[in-house]
Amino acid sequence: MLSKRQRQHLIRDVVTASRVGTQSGLVRALRDLGCDVTQATISRDLRELGVERKRDEKGGFRYVLGTAEERRDPEVACSRMLEEFSTAVLAARNIVLVKSEPGTAPGMGRVIDELGHPDVLGCVAGDDTVLVVTTDDAAARAVADYFIGLGG
């Protein structure tokens, strides 16, 4: 008998590697890998792992690992993104410019949108720059400071 932790790890692997879309399918897959367990347990495991069931492109179902972003508080997500990828945060007039590693700006823009910050009107992400438009000049400075505080 595998431990709960091992089993859940296995579930992650199976879900990542194959296209299983039902819990009974998962039960079978796990049995083939030497882990005998029932659907009820799988149900609870999937919940604990944050695995989601989505439609795939052909209309069938598929379990997928929840993305990091979906699991987190938006502010935490934003904080991590800023810590990891931002290279500069500047305020200019009512615009905040967030410079980031090449290719990371769209994701950065997304988490910034997710924040739902009241002073942020919206943002435009290029490849390595996010332009955040705020309500006014003071708001831009405040938002920039906020981003810097978050890890930018």
Next chain:
Amino acid sequence: MLSKRQRQHLIRDVVTASRVGTQSGLVRALRDLGCDVTQATISRDLRELGVERKRDEKGGFRYVLGTAEERRDPEVACSRMLEEFSTAVLAARNIVLVKSEPGTAPGMGRVIDELGHPDVLGCVAGDDTVLVVTTDDAAARAVADYFIGLGG
């Protein structure tokens, strides 16, 4: 009897505004709003709308609108958003202004971004307005016409 389109619009509203987590709950909510329909139809509607069922923070379920990038065809997504939520599309210089129902602009902006239209440099979404910046004046007119064709 409401049209399918109206009903689906209503479903979006209900899903956005309240925390309904079952299809029968949705059936009740819609009945209260004067739309009599069965669970089977809701099931099909949710699929067509790309609505997802997720755990909320307290362990219960909740339906949520899928994000733009999770939908298959960006043009279809954009078209739906425009049809349902836009109230005006205007071109001014190299800017296209898309006016929309209050609160819908951020979503609208996202699907417009998703389009990856070559003449669109980026956009900024407020609460009920999306500002789309295009390469030049002619592009703005072309893009505005394109949006109008899509259902704006």
Next chain:
DNA sequence: CAAGCGTGTGTATGCTTATGCAGCTGATCA
């Protein structure tokens, strides 16, 4: 008009997932 087709819907039902309950196991503590 009639036939044929596509779309939308409800009904009934099957499929899938969630969960109450009880039993087991291992840890802790007096």
Next chain:
DNA sequence: TGATCAGCTGCATAAGCATACACACGCTTG
């Protein structure tokens, strides 16, 4: 040691969702 408790699991079943089928309606075409 025995009592107690928490965590994990399976079983049985409830809750919830998807869909095959049949029918109705509107459109098109000959």
